[in-house]
Amino acid sequence: MRKQSKTSNPFRNVAYISPVSEIISNAFQQSAAVRRTRIKKRISRERKLYFLEKDKITTLTYELTRKIDSIIDQFPWVEDIHPFYQEIINLIGSVDKIKQILGRLKGISNQLQEIEREELQKLYDTNHPNVMASIRKATSGRYVSLVKKAQGDVKYLIRIVKKLKAVPDFNTTLPTIVIAGAPNVGKSSLVRCISSGSPEIGEYPFTTKEVVFGHANFGLTLVQVVDTPGLLDRPFEERNLIERQSIASINYISDIIVYLFDYSKDAELSIEEQNHLLEDISKEFTDNPTIRVLNKVDILSKDQIAKANEEFDTEFQISTLKEKGLESLVERLKILTLDLLKTKDKFKDVAKLSISEEFLLQKEKEDFSYDI
Numbered sequence: 001m002r003k004q005s006k007t008s009n010p011f012r013n014v015a016y017i018s019p020v021s022e023i024i025s026n027a028f029q030q031s032a033a034v035r036r037t038r039i040k041k042r043i044s045r046e047r048k049l050y051f052l053e054k055d056k057i058t059t060l061t062y063e064l065t066r067k068i069d070s071i072i073d074q075f076p077w078v079e080d081i082h083p084f085y086q087e088i089i090n091l092i093g094s095v096d097k098i099k100q101i102l103g104r105l106k107g108i109s110n111q112l113q114e115i116e117r118e119e120l121q122k123l124y125d126t127n128h129p130n131v132m133a134s135i136r137k138a139t140s141g142r143y144v145s146l147v148k149k150a151q152g153d154v155k156y157l158i159r160i161v162k163k164l165k166a167v168p169d170f171n172t173t174l175p176t177i178v179i180a181g182a183p184n185v186g187k188s189s190l191v192r193c194i195s196s197g198s199p200e201i202g203e204y205p206f207t208t209k210e211v212v213f214g215h216a217n218f219g220l221t222l223v224q225v226v227d228t229p230g231l232l233d234r235p236f237e238e239r240n241l242i243e244r245q246s247i248a249s250i251n252y253i254s255d256i257i258v259y260l261f262d263y264s265k266d267a268e269l270s271i272e273e274q275n276h277l278l279e280d281i282s283k284e285f286t287d288n289p290t291i292r293v294l295n296k297v298d299i300l301s302k303d304q305i306a307k308a309n310e311e312f313d314t315e316f317q318i319s320t321l322k323e324k325g326l327e328s329l330v331e332r333l334k335i336l337t338l339d340l341l342k343t344k345d346k347f348k349d350v351a352k353l354s355i356s357e358e359f360l361l362q363k364e365k366e367d368f369s370y371d372i
């Protein structure tokens, strides 16, 4: 059985995948290094040659199949991996294509063994040194042309794994808060304020180009806080890969969504667009609590704040720059998280853990007071 880690990027542990040219040249090197084995029994020169050619062929088959099988074996079962990573694969390449490639590789590995069986039989049936050498050469030729068929497929796997390894780890067992909104509204600034995540903050829109995970300790449990690239108000088909990553994290990993609004003069999207964007992304996950937050209140007048609250129906008013209003937002997030722990089945393990942590903390306190 293949092991699947619940807590991290399933592609993190995929080791180096050799390109086909390297697989072939290594196998031939190993096969060329095979020397006559010392055979004590007195046997004919032809039989000795037979054993040598046989060893060369079996070494070649072993080295080729070993390398090809290792690609297949270490690749995570695409169906078993978390939907978020499946979605990311589909953004970068295609889950179906990976499955087809792995199937084709398995086919090649099996065919190598079939060819080996056939050719070893031919080798066994002859006593002629020249014929033996030509059988080995013919086998090598069949192997090379077969394995070369995988060249494009293996190149594709190498490329996709390189990209997938760069996708951040996230823990599927922890409650996850996704910070979403239009470009430049202050999403990364909020993630920096309330979690260990340290995404880049820029004065220009589209600073964040991939999802960034941070953590926060909410007393009873650890939560993940996810920064996402800014979204424009447009249909999904027109979204670029970076925006689609945001949508993937909202759709597949969020338990709570914090949606930021910007009413300042720097806002990238109009009031209507910001409202419409939220409506659009909310369609997919109506059960997830969504908190509407007005950011940048430090540069808004009281009047503007009142108007913004009306236009956006915002529940919290914050300034990530001046660190204002964050306490009550975090308080709300803690309450919602506690609720998730109690009600959502997927968090029952975390909930248990949290309770024991709480117990430990109490014990520490008691011990400490006793010492005094």
Ligand SMILES: Nc1nc2c(ncn2[C@@H]2O[C@H](COP(=O)(O)OP(=O)(O)OP(=O)(O)O)[C@@H](O)[C@H]2O)c(=O)[nH]1
Pocket (backbone or CB within 6 Å): 182, 183, 184, 185, 186, 187, 188, 189, 190, 200, 201, 202, 203, 204, 205, 206, 207, 208, 209, 228, 229, 230, 231, 295, 296, 297, 298, 299, 318, 319, 320, 321, 322
């Ligand atoms: N005045 C003011 N500026 C803020 C506040 N929060 C963020 N900003 C500024 O807004 C700009 C964008 O901040 P980011 O945190 O990078 O915004 P973002 O939503 O992550 O942006 P993208 O990743 O590009 O979508 C930066 O210049 C911040 O300094 C705030 O509360 N008040």
Ligand SMILES: [Mg+2]
Pocket (backbone or CB within 6 Å): 187, 188, 189, 199, 200, 201, 207, 208, 227, 228, 229, 230
């Ligand atoms: Mg950002």
